[in-house]
Amino acid sequence: MNYGNPERADALAAQYVLGTLRGRARTRFARLVRSERGLADAVLAWEERLMPFAQSVAPVEPPPRVWQQILARIQGARAGAQPSGSIWADLRLWRGLTLAGFATALALAVVVLSPIAERPDQTLVAVLAGQDAKPVLIASVDRTGRTLRIKPVSPLNIAADRALELWALPQGGNPRSLGLISPSGVVQIALQGPADTALAQVPSLAVSLEPRGGSPTGLPTGPVLYSGPIQRLF
Amino acid sequence: MSFGKRTADAPDAMARDPAKQLERNARLMELLARTALADQRAFAELYRLTSAHLYGVALRILRESAAAEEVLQESFVSVWNHAGSYVAAKSQPFTWLTSIVRNRCLDQLRRREVDTITIDDEDDGMTMRDDAPTPLELLVSGAEALAVRNCVESLDAGQKQALALAFYRGLSHSELATHLRQPLGTVKSWVRRGLERVKACLEAAGAGR
Secondary structure, X not given: OOOOOXXXXXXXXXXXXXXOOOHHHHXXXXXXXXXXXXXXXXXXXXXXXXXXXXXXXXXXXXXXXXXXXXXXXXXXXHHOOOOOOOHHHOXXXXXXXXXXXHHHHHHHHHHHHOOOOOOOOOEEEEEEEOOOOOEEEEEEEEOOOOEEEEEEOOOOOOOOOEEEEEEEEOOOOOOEEEEEEOOOOOEEEEOOOOHHHHOOOOOEEEEEEEEOOOOOOOOOOOOEEEEEEEEXXX | OOOOOEOOOOOHHHOOOHHHHHHHHHHHHHHHHHHHOOXXXXXXXXXXXXXXXXXXXXXXXXXXXXXXXXXXXXXXHHHHHHHHHOXXXXXXXXXXXXXXXXXXXXXXXXXXXXXXXXXXXXXXXXXXXXXXXXXXXXXXHHHHHOOOHHHHHOOOHHHHHHHHHHHHHOOOHHXXXXXXXXXXXXXXXXXXXXXXXXXXXXXXXXXXX
C-alpha cells in the first residue's frame, strides 16, 4: 500500500481512527504510525476530530472489581522487577512535563475568558530547605490561583524506588498530601480552591521521602527532608 | 446481559459548557502529569473521573460486559505505564484516553472476527436498554455538543448511518454492508465521503485541526 501520497495517508488515518481499517491493514498501519511522523500527526488530527463524538455516549459505572484488578496489576508490577536506572530518567516522563507549557497557555486562555483576571503580583511563595538551611525547592502560587508550582533549585538524587511527596502542614492538624513532586522538573499541583483560602490555615509546606507511588497511609511515612514557611508577597 | 449500574450523578468530567471543559481538561492534564510521576492518588482520581464514560464507550462497541471490563482494565494499566507519553500540546486528554480504549476495543473485535458477529436488525444490537439512543442519535447529540450539528446534518442519510455505526459500534465495511443491506462499494464510499465532509465541515467551523 502506498502511504507516500499525503491524501491517501490522511484517508487511511481517518479509516484507522474511525475503525473501518481492519485486519492486517490495520496492524501494518499501526506499525507505520509509530515510525512515521507524518502519519502519526494525521492520526492525532483525526482523533481530535472524531473522539469528541464519544462524549455523547452515556456513562456506565464499571463494577468495582475493574479498579481492584488495575490496582493489583500496577502494584504487582511495582513490587516486581525494578527498571534499570531511575524512573526519572525515563524519557516519557519528560515529554509528559511539556504539559507545563501547555497548561500555562491554557491558564492564559482561562484568564482571557474569565472577567476577573488573576493579579499576577500577589504571590504565595515557599522556599523549602533541608537541615543545612540551603534552599532546595521553590513553590509558588498566585493568591487567587488554584495551581501551585514547585521546582527543585537543582536536580535532586533519590533512589529509584522512592518518591518525594509534598505536604501541607496545617495549624493543629495532620499533614495533608498535596501530591508527588519531581526531583528535577516543575510540577503543577491543583489546590482545592484559590490559594488564599486553600492555604489560609497552612503556615508551611514539607517534603517527605516515600515509597514509589506515594505514602501508602495518607500520612508521611518516611523522613521529612525539606520544609519551609509559606510567605505572602503582598 | 448486565451492564452494571448506570451512573446517576455522572461527574462533570464530560461537561459541555466550554468554560467547564477547559477546567475539566486542565484537571485531567494535571492528573495525567502526576500519573506520569507514579502518583497513585492522582491515577485513582483520573479513573474516578473518566472510567464511566470510557466503560460506556467500550460497552457500545463490544456489547459484552466481560470484554468491556477487560478492555477498561488493559487501557488503564496502559495509561499508568504510558501517562508520560501523553503530550498535551498534541491532543486533549479525553481524546487521548478514548483513543486508547477504542483501539483496544477494535483489537478485541479483530480477535473475535473468526466468529461470525450477527447483528439483529430489529434489535439494532442495542440490548443495553429499550430507550438507549441509537448510534445515529448519538452522532447527532455528539455533534450538538460540538456545535457542529449543521455539519452532521449536512451528511447524506447513508453517510450518517455508516459513520455512526462504524464509530459507536465498531462495525467494519463488510459488517456495515450486511447491516445496511447495501453493496460493499456503496458503503465504502459513504464512509469515505462522510469522513471527508466531516473534516471539511469541522475545519470550516474551526473545531478541527
